[in-house]
Amino acid sequence: MNYVKIVRASAPAKVMLFGEHFVVYGCPAILGSIDKRVSVTAKHIGSAKINISSNRGLLASYSSEKLEKPDPKYSEAHNTLYPIYAAVHGILKDHFNVDGKYRGVEIEINSDIPWGAGLGSSAASCVATVGAVKSLYFKPEKKWVYSRALGAERIIHENTSGADCNISTFGGLIYYVKDTQNRKLKSKAELSLVVLITAIKHSTGSQVSYVKNFRNQNRSLFNDLANRATRICNKAVSALRVGNIIKLGELMNENHILLKELGVSNDEINGLIRFCLDIGATGAKLTGAGGGGSVIALLPNENLASFIRKIRKKGLRQYFPARIGSYGLLIE
Numbered sequence: 073m074n075y076v077k078i079v080r081a082s083a084p085a086k087v088m089l090f091g092e093h094f095v096v097y098g099c100p101a102i103l104g105s106i107d108k109r110v111s112v113t114a115k116h117i118g119s120a121k122i123n124i125s126s127n128r129g130l131l132a133s134y135s136s137e138k139l140e141k142p143d144p145k146y147s148e149a150h151n152t153l154y155p156i157y158a159a160v161h162g163i164l165k166d167h168f169n170v171d172g173k174y175r176g177v178e179i180e181i182n183s184d185i186p187w188g189a190g191l192g193s194s195a196a197s198c199v200a201t202v203g204a205v206k207s208l209y210f211k212p213e214k215k216w217v218y219s220r221a222l223g224a225e226r227i228i229h230e231n232t233s234g235a236d237c238n239i240s241t242f243g244g245l246i247y248y249v250k251d252t253q254n255r256k257l258k259s260k261a262e263l264s265l266v267v268l269i270t271a272i273k274h275s276t277g278s279q280v281s282y283v284k285n286f287r288n289q290n291r292s293l294f295n296d297l298a299n300r301a302t303r304i305c306n307k308a309v310s311a312l313r314v315g316n317i318i319k320l321g322e323l324m325n326e327n328h329i330l331l332k333e334l335g336v337s338n339d340e341i342n343g344l345i346r347f348c349l350d351i352g353a354t355g356a357k358l359t360g361a362g363g364g365g366s367v368i369a370l371l372p373n374e375n376l377a378s379f380i381r382k383i384r385k386k387g388l389r390q391y392f393p394a395r396i397g398s399y400g401l402l403i404e
């Protein structure tokens with residue numbers, strides 16, 4: 073068998089327009105892929121190793137033969153990259169003993185997605201890595217990539233809704249419900265969004281655990297918030313269909329109030345949102361797990377330049393305009 077020696081694949085970041093956290097408990101969410109990507113190069117090597125490096129400065133080497141276990145005594149890089157390693161090991165295992173020449177793989181991750189910012193950087197890394205490594209053997213179906221990437225994402229936080237891996241694999245703008253068929257959405261208006269990144273990196277796992285405890289202790293309040301989140305999400309589908317940016321913005325604001333009640337927002341996020349609304353956003357909310365991470369602001373397309381000028385004047389530097397609907401997984 074002649075295997076390919078080297079493959080590159082890339083996958084996009086995402087924003088959650090509606091429904092984060094509630095999506096973990098079966099409510100719908102609306103997500104869009106954005107034009108920031110992680111690119112992964114996978115290369116066969118002769119030694120029995122899985123070597124992974126990233127432009128975040130992480131570097132780790134693992135066995136390709138026996139699946140190592142994560143262990144706190146290992147370096148931070150070793151543990152951070154472990155889910156990626158586990159996914160790669162699983163793919164190699166399927167193909168072991170097929171060709172004695174190649175016994176391991178080298179993975180290079182290059183990402184322009186800010187990490188710990190609620191933009192799905194870990195899911196995109198899992199998707200691009202699975203896509204690249206499997207393509208060393210043959211080109212996989214996206215559905216297959218999604219399920220393997222989801223397995224890796226579950227190591228990062230076991231309660232993942234799967235939404236991040238789904239949007240990163242398939243791209244576009246989607247209406248997502250955990251474990252069911254998801255559908256592509258069309259927006260009649262172009263969605264002009266600005267992502268503003270707070271100074272606080274978050275851990276999705278801890279935020280999701282926090283919400284789990286909140287739900288256990290406040291079941292009826294949580295159910296009420298979840299029902300309201302579902303209604304908002306469904307109204308947003310109609311607003312998107314007719315291209316009503318004003319309505320969509322209002323719904324984003326309403327969604328943010330629910331996230332505040334859930335306790336996943338904080339003063340920095342709320343301050344940024346107030347500022348965005350003051351300078352012309354039709355709506356703004358946190359995106360992703362919260363506790364830090366990013367805020368998204370929606371605005372009429374023609375206001376983008378003046379909005380950005382005002383952000384800069386305020387001295388904010390961690391922001392970028394985002395276009396919704398980038399390609400999902402791409403394999404070169």
Ligand code: PMV
Nearest residue numbers: 093190192232233276360361
């Ligand atoms: O912050 P991020 O990009 O990891 O997004 C997490 C989204 C949650 O709804 C909070 C969790 C999930 O698995 O959907």
